[in-house]
Amino acid sequence: MENSILQKVKEAEALFENYEITGNELARVRQLREKLEEQHLTVSVIGQFKRGKSALTNAILEDDILPVGIVPVTAVVTTVDYGSKSAEVHFSNGIKKEVAFEELSAYVNEQENSDNHLNVTKVAIKSPAEFLKNGLTFVDTPGVGSMHEKNSEEAYAFVKESDAVIFTLSVDSPINQIEVDFLKNAKEYAAKFYFAVNKTDVIGEDELEAYLEYCRRLICGIMEVNEIMMFPVSAKTGEGIEKLKSAVLDDLGSESARILEESTKLKLHDIVMSALAQVTFYRNALSLTGAEFDSKLAEMKQFSEKIHKETESLPEALKANKVVCDAHTNDVKNRLTEKVKEMFGIDYYYEIEDVEYGRQDKSGDDLVAKVDRICSALDKTLNTIFMHREENTYVVARRINDLNRLVRKLVKMRDEK
Ligand SMILES: Nc1nc2c(ncn2[C@@H]2O[C@H](COP(=O)(O)OP(=O)(O)OP(=O)(O)O)[C@@H](O)[C@H]2O)c(=O)[nH]1
Ligand SMILES: [Mg+2]
Known part of the structure; x- marks a missing residue:
């Protein structure tokens, strides 16, 4: 009999495969399935x-x-x-x-x-x-x-x-x-x-x-x-080292399936929450009237340009200072989160770990590039929505309907114990 958590992970995988906006979550859930199938701790x-x-x-x-x-x-x-x-x-x-x-x-x-x-x-x-x-x-x-x-x-x-x-x-x-x-x-x-x-x-x-x-x-x-x-x-x-080792090994002998199942549940919950935030954002943006969406998109673009300008105009000495750079990057993430919340009324999920950090102690290039990467992930999502909005109203309505169904499925997954 296939264990139920593996089934849930597979369900999530099959669901995410159908949507381009859940690509990140698809990769994470695949990794989760592989670990579970291999019973790898x-x-x-x-x-x-x-x-x-x-x-x-x-x-x-x-x-x-x-x-x-x-x-x-x-x-x-x-x-x-x-x-x-x-x-x-x-x-x-x-x-x-x-x-x-x-x-x-x-x-x-x-x-x-x-x-x-x-x-x-x-x-x-x-x-x-x-x-x-x-x-x-x-x-x-x-x-x-x-x-x-x-x-x-x-x-x-x-x-x-x-x-x-x-x-x-x-x-x-x-x-x-x-x-x-x-x-x-x-x-x-x-x-x-x-x-x-x-x-x-x-x-x-x-x-x-x-x-x-x-x-x-x-x-x-x-x-x-x-x-x-x-x-x-x-x-x-x-x-005391032997005692610690024995405790871990004993548990792995007797409890590894349970540990893996429990840990997979926690991780799946996190992935579903992340997908839910992303999909809700997408659906809400798609549901706006054309004029509302266009004005919000223009305001978001202006906001991200303002952030770019601020970053570029930071004095070179500050751009070369790692502590200042880190503080600035965090500030940008927070401000974009706030702005999306203000514009679209929802939390936008940042895959912060995906941002690649370069060396920052020689020039400010990396800080500008880093801020670029942060803004462009959001730009990309907004542009995809924009393109979808350009489709005919029937297609847009069907898309929203489809996303509503996806949200319901994700909410069900989130609430399942
Ligand atoms: N007296 C004593 N010193 C220890 C013991 N374990 C580690 N240390 C010392 O504590 C310091 C830190 O040890 P690390 O193993 O590098 O610590 P860490 O947690 O890996 O540190 P980070 O990698 O920087 O997070 C070193 O100087 C070690 O020699 C111990 O059991 N007793
Ligand atoms: Mg260490």
Whole structure:
């Protein structure tokens, strides 16, 4: 008997295949189906920067593969699968390059590949570690909350692909708002959580008990559960690592189908919400009278031209400043969201992760290009609607009718438990 979540994923896939406006969601849902069919689980190590995620990954794999350090280190996602030892760097232009382990740091390390100017999408490692034998993909991610915002974005993006997470805290610093926010977000996508409290070697036993109790209470509140799986560990001495590994492997043995099903449900919900926002936007815009639509389109175009001009006229010194550039880009996204809301009365969904970030420390070209990309995604949608509006009224009416049906189906999918 085919399991019901797989059926739902297939239904969504079949639905999205019929509409050009849900192309993004189609790609995401296909990936989801493939993982489900292969029963493939992704377990990621996530958390704030410097909690010891990479050190913990190394300790679990019993091999010092990944760079570790006192300054923010991990700039790109590193996946580890079972196999004979090798490392391959994947770049955003599709090129893959096999590298020696001694060279890894040049791609993974924030200090060497700053702001990921080499445009690495991920590093894919193969390792013969026992832990990986049953076919899980284990992942070390960049940390959230450092000055290097790009790392936080990568970490947030990868949580969406994780089925289970090892959320890493450390005893040398109390849980802060950055971690709370990240955990709340992760809860929306991953189905299983292990809490590793790292660096236990730096404090005494009494202090550790008090710290664990404090973490337990706080996290139970955030996760809205009575109990959590918490593991005091030291990546440095190896203390507690075996217990953590056994817990993960035991669950994978007995619970992997349930974890995958739960995680797929969460991810499918996110995809359906994204499709719903996109389709509602499209339908509402198409339903406007010709004159209403034309005036709104003209106003949106003016608005995006204004944003372009503002961006171009920023002083070169500011355009070369990464912090200013990031703040400006975020501001543009927010303003466009507000404007679409004002013009069309709905939330427009930005695939923020799809925006490719280039290096910004030499000239302002990249900032202008980045703003261009953000505006042009919206322009493209509006232009498609515009073209459809030019069709005869019968075709437009049929399209709206079709979209209404699609919205109803998506609402049903969204509400199904
Ligand atoms: N004492 C002690 N230090 C540790 C332990 N684990 C990691 N560290 C140290 O903590 C620092 C950060 O470790 P990383 O593994 O690079 O931390 P990370 O979370 O991967 O950091 P980012 O990649 O920047 O997010 C390094 O100086 C490590 O040597 C531990 O168990 N005990
Ligand atoms: Mg790291």
